[in-house]
Amino acid sequence: MKRLFFALQFSPAQQQAILTYQQQLIAQYPDARIVTADNFHLTLFFLGQVDGEQEPFLLSAAKTIAPIDITLIFDKFGYFAKPKIAYLAPSVIPEPLLQLQQQITQLCQQQGFEAQHPEFKPHITLLRKVDHEEPLPACAPLVLRIGRFALFHSTQMAGQLRYVPLNE
């Protein structure tokens, strides 16, 4: 079994740009857990535990989706209280992102996976284990043009949590 999720993938340059936003929040949360730059992602569908037989079906289904070219404007910070995360998010969800998320959701549901969230809330998690909420700073818009998504494997490598893209 592997813990898998579909997500938008960022280039190294985009990861560095996102990092500057994380740095704006770190001072407020010295005890929070930092997401490393190469783990930044935007979840489209969280599958959870997937067995070895289902994985190739998910990979080949994902290959049937047309190449993407999605421009997102990340312009707000926020919290999810229950998972205790602080995130960066777009205040507008553009139609192509919604379409991609719906296509991925459909193919996952065809494989028998249930959506875990009643509503799609696109976000990039910046900090985990945020145990109190403080007013967040204003957020200068970050425009990212995204051309890739992947099926990611959430795994431990050398004691570090890593999100490894599988369809490369």
Ligand code: 2AM
């Ligand atoms: P993330 O913050 O790393 O993207 C499983 O619940 C995972 O799905 C969470 O750990 C979170 O991972 C992501 N998630 C939580 N709420 C979501 C939502 N409303 N829409 C999309 N992804 C969400």
